[in-house]
Amino acid sequence: MKQLRYDNYGGIEQMYLAEVATPEPTGQQILVEVKAAGINPVDWKIRNAHLKMADGHQWPRLMGCEFAGVVAAAGPEVTDVRIGSEVFGWVNFKKLGAMADYILVNSSEVHEKPASLDMQEAAALPMVGATAYTAMREEIDARGKxxxxxxxxxxLGHLAIQIARMDNAEVTATGSGHHQTFMQDMGASHTVNYEETDIAQSGETFDAILDAADTLSWSQAKTLLSEHGTFLDIQPGVRSFVSSFVNNLVSDKKHDLLMVSVNHTMLHRLYDLVENHGLKVHVGREYALMDYKRAYTEVEAGEAPAGKVVLVP
Ligand SMILES: NC(=O)c1ccc[n+]([C@@H]2O[C@H](COP(=O)([O-])OP(=O)(O)OC[C@H]3O[C@@H](n4cnc5c(N)ncnc54)[C@H](OP(=O)(O)O)[C@@H]3O)[C@@H](O)[C@H]2O)c1
Known part of the structure; x- marks a missing residue:
């Protein structure tokens, strides 16, 4: 089977498609035939050695943390998943391996695929869906804010808009000029074109800010926060950890950090949001796995469409 991997930290040139033996599941493992895998910025943050503290330092390193596919084989102790089931799932940053024909995971790392999503949409959901859910429901509590x-x-943004709107928040969303209508379609109450307007200079204030674009400094965010407001920083590092800790001891405006992890319970929450509450996943572009170089070259350069990008084996 084909598996995308690299042997040294670095750029796109480090990645190659290896031909490896298809693994056999043991114990509680299942083998999933991957039908689609989601691309995330964390893929190249790990490859570029920006997340060394979380990546496990194992070589060769694999690519891809989220996938959807069909269960092809199961270990003898698996009782909760059947061969032939359609599933979606997430693997942690020490493991990875979704950019491949098959992935070996524990049965608890997958969930039945939402029937209303196709494989590409389901593969695009776990990472950003869990982040949007955790941000809006657990960290910020978006209700009415x-x-x-x-x-x-x-x-991340297009799912966060939808979840915040489900909770009756008033949502202002920023994006490029040609994505304004898309954000309105996702439910944004107000949209701002960052190519024309600097939100940091707008004079507006918000009860909470999710910075998915990674363009706001804490001092800019502070001027945008109402009293007791929260800035959710999703680029945690040592510096932001220290500065947020010190700030939160003395200021009513909170600087909170989020590093998401996805478990079976979270996959079930996302399943429920899709099947019972109308959450839509927008896949803006898909590439063949064989075309991974072009995919990562374009997406890492910021030439991404609205929504998500997936690779299809
Ligand atoms: N901490 C965690 O657990 C966690 C989890 C998931 C994601 N993340 C991080 O969250 C970030 C977003 O992830 P993603 O998958 O949503 O990435 P993405 O799909 O590439 O989205 C990036 C967004 O930023 C916007 N943007 C680009 N330049 C901008 C600017 N100057 N001003 C305002 N907006 C701008 C883009 O708008 P246009 O496309 O319209 O230009 C797009 O909406 C990444 O840094 C990722 O690593 C963190």
């Missing part, structure tokens, strides 16, 4: 989603047209 005025929320700024900076970067509302991307993978």
């Amino acid at each position: 005025r929320i700024l989603i900076n970067g509302g047209s991307g993978g």
Whole structure:
């Protein structure tokens, strides 16, 4: 089977498609035939050695943390998943391996695929869906609040807009000029074209900010927050950890950090949001796995469509 991997930290040139033996599941493992895998910025943050503390330092390193596919084989202890089932799932940053023909995972790392999503949409959901859910429901508690989603047209942003709107938040979303209508379609109450307007200079204030675009400094975010407002920083690093800790001891405006992880319970929440509450996943572009170089070259350069990008084996 084909598996995307690399042997050294670095750029796109480090990646190659290896031909490896298809693994056999043991114990509680299942083998999933991958039908689609989602691309995320974390793929190249790990490859570029920007997340060394979380990546496990194992070589060769694999690519891709989320997938959808069909269960092809199961270990003898698997009782909760049947061969032939359609599933979607997430693997942690030490493991990875979704950019491949097959992936070996524990049965608890997958969930039945929402029937209303196709394989590409289901593969695009776990990482950004879990982040949007955790941000809006657990960290911010978006209910009835005025929320700024900076970067509302991307993978994370388009789901965060929808979940915040389900909770009756008033959502302002920023994105490029040609993605304004898309963000309105996702439910944004107000949209801002960052090519024309600097939201940091707008004079507006919000009860909470999710910075999916990674363009707001804490000092800019502070001027955009109402009293007791929260800035959710999803680019955690040592510096932001220290500065948020110190800030939160003395200021009513909170600087909180989020690093998401996805478990079976979270996959079930996302399944429920799709099947019972109308959450839509927008896949803006798909590439063949064989075309991974072009895919990552374009997406890493910021030439991404609205929503998510997936690779299809
Ligand atoms: N901490 C965590 O657990 C966690 C989890 C998931 C994601 N993340 C991080 O969240 C970020 C977003 O992920 P994603 O998958 O949503 O990425 P993405 O799909 O590439 O989205 C990026 C967004 O930023 C917008 N943008 C680009 N330049 C901008 C600017 N100057 N001003 C305002 N918006 C701008 C883009 O708008 P246009 O496309 O319209 O230009 C798009 O909406 C990444 O850094 C990712 O690593 C963190």
